[in-house]
Amino acid sequence: MLNNVALDVVIGLVFIFLLYSLFATVVSEIIATALGLRARNLMESVGQMLEDEKDRSKLEKVIDSLRLMKKPDGDFVKKFYQLPEIKKLKNTGFSSLPSVMRSGSFSRAIYQKLFGAGFIDKDSIEAKIMEGGDILSPETKIYVLNLWKDSYGDIEKFKASLEHWFDRTMEQCTEWYKRKIQVVLLILGFVMAWCFNADTIGIIHKLSTDKKAREEMVTMATAYIQNNKNIPITPTNGCDSCDSVSVKSFNQKLDSLLKIKSQLDKDIAKANSLLGSGSWLPDSVMVLKDSATGKRLYIPELDATAALKISKLSNATVNKYYVFSSCDKWHYLFSMFCVHFMGFLITAIAISLGAPFWFDMLNKLIQLRTSVKPDNSNDDNANANNNVSSPKREA
Known part of the structure; x- marks a missing residue:
């Protein structure tokens, strides 16, 4: 070893x-489970798909991306979450918002809202997309219309394009969530x-x-x-x-x-x-003196630098117990913050x-x-030499 x-x-x-x-x-x-952070993150991601992006500075975007309790308030995403296909995904637990949504559910919800459940007249599809069904913002309408044109009139391919769009957004959704959780950590x-x-x-x-x-x-x-x-x-x-x-x-x-x-x-x-010890003072402490160094010791152990910031310990008498008040404990806690800030960071x-x-x-x-084992070659050679018998001399 x-x-x-x-x-x-x-x-x-x-x-x-x-x-x-x-x-x-x-x-x-x-925290994430109790507050339903994933459900909020999912709704934010869907909002990115359905809502037009507002003009904001880079700083505002960074701050907004780190908001944990963010819940999109746009009209389009709210109406989308009221669709039957999405409402049935809602949790019955702490959060009423769905914490998971599959691409198939997203595609069906968009498709049924735009075109209904009956026969579809392909000649009217572009017009219905531009109407938006009250769930698509102006920029999103153009994007969905382009998905339809890229499908060349194939409805199944159009649905697959909607699903692929959702999956790409969910990859970003995961990265957004990881970034938020890293800030929390x-x-x-x-x-x-x-x-x-x-x-x-x-x-x-x-x-x-x-x-x-x-x-x-x-x-x-x-x-x-x-x-x-x-x-x-x-x-x-x-x-x-x-x-x-x-x-x-x-x-x-x-x-x-x-x-x-x-x-x-x-x-x-x-x-x-x-x-x-931690950063919270015990109820009492005994002050001793190290005979070798002359420094004061504390039982239970305290941080010497932070302890000396407390008035009653700055001129403490050796071999005596000191009882701390709540004020002393808070003083010690914030002294630890100042003394060890870089180490804590x-x-x-x-x-x-x-x-x-x-x-x-x-x-x-x-x-x-x-x-990895220590090199014992020298010891082995020495033992080998000791075990070698002496040569016999011929008479």
Whole structure:
């Protein structure tokens, strides 16, 4: 087994990133499920197809694309969602909006609204498209008309073109959703790093100098990979059929997420016990003095820089307990924000990369650590020399 301090530090750090990424993913999935974000994202995507784009600045477009609770309010998309083919897709759970829509449903809804369910006179199709059936904006009418012309009068090919248009938009829909969730993970990651004191710079220093913590972290990481051959949860796409279709399935998914979250709470608590305290003060602390360095120590462990910003600890007496008020605890929390901002930001960026990224990396690092063996050639040569018998001399 390769005994390399740098590799062990990296394994410990990646394991921490994996735990927090999983935790942030679970929380984001709970939020997405509870608030029906995928259904909103789907409606926004359909609105992009049916509504004309408004004139907006680049900044307005960026801000608008990151709005989580966005719900299109255009007349065309609202009328489209009232069509019988679409209304029957609605959830009976938390969100009444459909969280999944197939290209066939979209094509049938458009086709039936434009032309009805009876016999179709091909000579009147172009006129009916330009009427729009109250669900197509002026620019969309022209686009659909071009799809009809490209079909050369073949109705089945026209329906396939509508379906292909929908599928292309859903690919973009998935990318929009991933971008929004990545922003959510970045925000959640920073809040988690702040609350748990997961400062990347501090973690590296701790693992580099504390051999026991480093070894225990590597042991936890190895055990985790051995017990979890696959990642327990991954972010789902924005337009997949992953939302609940009933109250029962909604509750089942939420219970599953909460169960995973409960296990991650235990893993993170165990990891934090090796790395130090969080960013919230305990009810009381005892002040000691390190005989070797002369620095003050705190039991339970506190961040020295942030602790000294609290008035009662700035001139604390050694071997004495100090009880903290709510004001002291909030002061310490915001002091941690100022002292470790850069480390928290690095952790947040790492978390936003996603749990699958860190799971794969940790798996590769563990395989590297267990597959490479130390060079024992010198010892083998020495043993070989010791085992060689002395030559016999002839008389």
